[in-house]
Amino acid sequence: MTQDTTFHHGDxxxxxxxxxxxxxxEKHFGNIIALAGVSFDVRPGECHCLLGDxxxxxxxxxxxxxxxxxxxxxxxxxxGKPMNFSSPRDAMEAGIATVFQDLAMIPxxxxxxxxxxxxxxxxxxxxxxxxxxxxxxxxxxxEMRKMGINLRGPDQAVGTLSGGERQTVAIARAVxxxxxxxxxxxxxxxxxxxxTSNVLATIDRVRKQGVGVVFISHNVRHALxxxxxxxxxxxxKTLGTARRGEITPEQLQDLMAGGQELAQLEGSxxxxx
Amino acid sequence: MAETIQPAIQAAKDERLKKEGxxxxxxKRPELGAIAGVILVTTFFLITxxxxxxxxxxxxxxxxxxxxxxxxxxxxxxxxxGGEFDLSIGSMVAFAxxxxxxxxxxxxxxxxxxxxxxxxxxxxxxxVNGTIVLKTGLPSFIVTxxxxxxxxxxxxxxxxxxxxxxxxxxxxxxxxxDDWLAPLFSGDAFGPIFAWLAQIGAIETFKNGAPKVxxxxxxxxxxxxxxxxATYVLLRTPQGNWIFAAGGDRxxxxxxxxxxxxxxxxxxxxxxxxxxxxxxxxxMDSGSTDARRGFMKEFEAIIAAVIGGCLLTGGYGSxxxxxxxxxxxxxxxxxxxxxxxxxxxFQIFLGGMLLIAVLFNNYIRKRVTGER
Numbered sequence: 001m002t003q004d005t006t007f008h009h010g011d012x013x014x015x016x017x018x019x020x021x022x023x024x025x026e027k028h029f030g031n032i033i034a035l036a037g038v039s040f041d042v043r044p045g046e047c048h049c050l051l052g053d054x055x056x057x058x059x060x061x062x063x064x065x066x067x068x069x070x071x072x073x074x075x076x077x078x079x080g081k082p083m084n085f086s087s088p089r090d091a092m093e094a095g096i097a098t099v100f101q102d103l104a105m106i107p108x109x110x111x112x113x114x115x116x117x118x119x120x121x122x123x124x125x126x127x128x129x130x131x132x133x134x135x136x137x138x139x140x141x142x143e144m145r146k147m148g149i150n151l152r153g154p155d156q157a158v159g160t161l162s163g164g165e166r167q168t169v170a171i172a173r174a175v176x177x178x179x180x181x182x183x184x185x186x187x188x189x190x191x192x193x194x195x196t197s198n199v200l201a202t203i204d205r206v207r208k209q210g211v212g213v214v215f216i217s218h219n220v221r222h223a224l225x226x227x228x229x230x231x232x233x234x235x236x237k238t239l240g241t242a243r244r245g246e247i248t249p250e251q252l253q254d255l256m257a258g259g260q261e262l263a264q265l266e267g268s269x270x271x272x273x
Numbered sequence: 274m275a276e277t278i279q280p281a282i283q284a285a286k287d288e289r290l291k292k293e294g295x296x297x298x299x300x301k302r303p304e305l306g307a308i309a310g311v312i313l314v315t316t317f318f319l320i321t322x323x324x325x326x327x328x329x330x331x332x333x334x335x336x337x338x339x340x341x342x343x344x345x346x347x348x349x350x351x352x353x354x355g356g357e358f359d360l361s362i363g364s365m366v367a368f369a370x371x372x373x374x375x376x377x378x379x380x381x382x383x384x385x386x387x388x389x390x391x392x393x394x395x396x397x398x399x400x401v402n403g404t405i406v407l408k409t410g411l412p413s414f415i416v417t418x419x420x421x422x423x424x425x426x427x428x429x430x431x432x433x434x435x436x437x438x439x440x441x442x443x444x445x446x447x448x449x450x451d452d453w454l455a456p457l458f459s460g461d462a463f464g465p466i467f468a469w470l471a472q473i474g475a476i477e478t479f480k481n482g483a484p485k486v487x488x489x490x491x492x493x494x495x496x497x498x499x500x501x502x503a504t505y506v507l508l509r510t511p512q513g514n515w516i517f518a519a520g521g522d523r524x525x526x527x528x529x530x531x532x533x534x535x536x537x538x539x540x541x542x543x544x545x546x547x548x549x550x551x552x553x554x555x556x557m558d559s560g561s562t563d564a565r566r567g568f569m570k571e572f573e574a575i576i577a578a579v580i581g582g583c584l585l586t587g588g589y590g591s592x593x594x595x596x597x598x599x600x601x602x603x604x605x606x607x608x609x610x611x612x613x614x615x616x617x618x619f620q621i622f623l624g625g626m627l628l629i630a631v632l633f634n635n636y637i638r639k640r641v642t643g644e645r
Contacts, residue, residue: 088528089530092530100528102524102525103525104522104524104525104526104528104529105522105525106517106518106521106522106525106526106588107521108517108521108584108588108589108638108641109517109518109521109588113514113517113518116514117514117518117525117526117529117530117531118515118518118526118529118530118531119529119530120511120514122511129510130505130509130510131509131510131511131513131514133509157641159641160641
């Protein structure tokens with residue numbers, strides 16, 4: 001797997017307590033069972049990949065994690081304390097930030113305005129309360145520079161950025177606003193090779209700052225390039241969690257495809273299946 | 274290995290950054306088109322029109338209708354940036370005029386009560402418009418089109434009731450003349466300064482020594498004041514950022530914590546209140562109100578906003594642009610009377626200007642977003 005380790009630097013110690021731990025999560029929509037027992041946790045500074053084919057329940061699961069859905073069964077704990085999110089805002093306040101595929105970016109607006117959208121810093125009070133434009137511009141440029149993107153200027157419209165760069169703005173924004181767990185919904189699915197490598201490098205940077213990253217993908221190569229642990233979701237259930245180096249791309253692919261070759265995988269997954 | 278890749282990526286980025294000239298930076302300002310339009314129209318009239326157009330009294334002559342339209346256009350522009358339309362503002366001028374007339378003449382209320390009451394009724398109707406649009410998800414175009422007719426009809430019916438059968442309500446001037454609030458909303462400001470300027474011969478005077486321009490009509494001051502406030506709000510306050518965000522992409526904005534519904538309803542209320550302000554000023558000026566007041570003004574206000582760089586799709590535009598858009602309107606409407614051209618060229622000009630502005634804005638949007 002040497003060619004896959006480009007974006008990986010050192011292993012995360014396993015004795016750290018997870019930031020968020022979700023156990024036996026079930027979610028029913030009427031008589032449809034979207035999730036039938038999913039367990040997942042994220043530790044600080046790791047990239048935990050959630051893999052699964054279309055319809056496996058990835059979207060439902062991340063929406064549960066980010067507070068959009070309430071689980072029908074199962075427990076969510078944050079720093080060991082049980083939590084009950086009633087809205088996405090609760091999850092955000094607990095440090096769970098989600099970068100959805102649409103990125104919540106507005107192409108016509110500048111990078112700065114997008115970066116601080118809904119959370120503008122202000123100076124002054126009363127009628128003179130206004131945006132701290134200078135601080136906003138400096139912060140946006142600085143945060144983007146840290147992520148390896150040199151803006152033409154803080155007023156550059158997001159529409160002029162490439163897909164990978166937009167993804168990076170969204171990630172940088174979430175991290176700047178205090179994300180402890182960053183959920184990335186298929187961040188590389190629509191990107192070219194070079195932009196993908198940019199985003200994977202960004203994920204690695206973020207992880208090194210101690211943020212736990214949840215990387216949702218159905219691309220095994222992208223996941224293996226950056227992931228520390230890999231959980232496969234199939235038909236609303238977790239098929240097991242493997243650590244980096246314990247599983248090959250082919251095995252992951254088989255698991256995502258439905259686990260037909262599960263028996264022969266059991267050994268390499270240490271019986272977690 | 275990543276350490277070797279990263280600088281390579283950055284270097285590749287840097288070499289792709291083209292230096293941006295002042296020209297192309299200016300191109301990205303939404304109000305550029307309107308300013309260019311003002312220059313163009315001014316040049317046109319400097320060549321073709323009688324010299325009287327650009328004397329002080331000539332300027333006041335075309336700035337007064339420009340200001341009356343411009344107050345509406347600034348509201349319309351804010352709402353368009355927020356991603357919605359209001360086709361009912363023209364009818365709102367008539368309806369607010371009726372409310373104002375009824376308050377002052379029929380009920381005999383002082384301005385300190387009549388003006389807030391008129392503004393509140395307008396804001397209430399704006400809120401109804403906005404709530405229907407947001408609750409149903411219907412296009413604001415169609416909802417406010419309904420209110421265009423509802424309010425116009427209500428003005429007619431209401432006027433007949435208030436005046437006893439006529440569609441005109443007179444006597445507003447007599448009712449408000451001595452009110453201490455009247456100078457804020459009618460007549461000319463800075464009269465003493467203009468009188469003094471006339472005395473020292475700095476401005477033109479009539480034969481009896483009175484200045485030809487007795488002061489600055491208050492609507493022009495309101496117009497400038499609102500343009501400045503709107504620009505400040507849009508460019509410098511969080512609420513301004515929310516307006517752009519709500520108009521740019523409603524979902525993205527609300528996912529980022531922008532209170533989209535509140536922003537949009539507030540904008541509908543603001544636009545309606547702009548209509549009411551125009552009604553108060555013009556009714557006090559003419560001393561009466563009638564059901565045709567504000568007729569077609571909704572379209573002119575939207576056209577002025579579009580000339581000012583607002584996109585019909587929302588999320589982009591400027592209040593200063595609408596300011597200049599309205600001035601273009603005033604200059605052309607009044608300016609044609611100073612030339613030998615038939616006045617009816619105005620409408621042809623209007624359509625042509627709108628088309629050019631939309632094409633230009635479309636081009637600008639593609640440049641800004643990097644679309645191809």
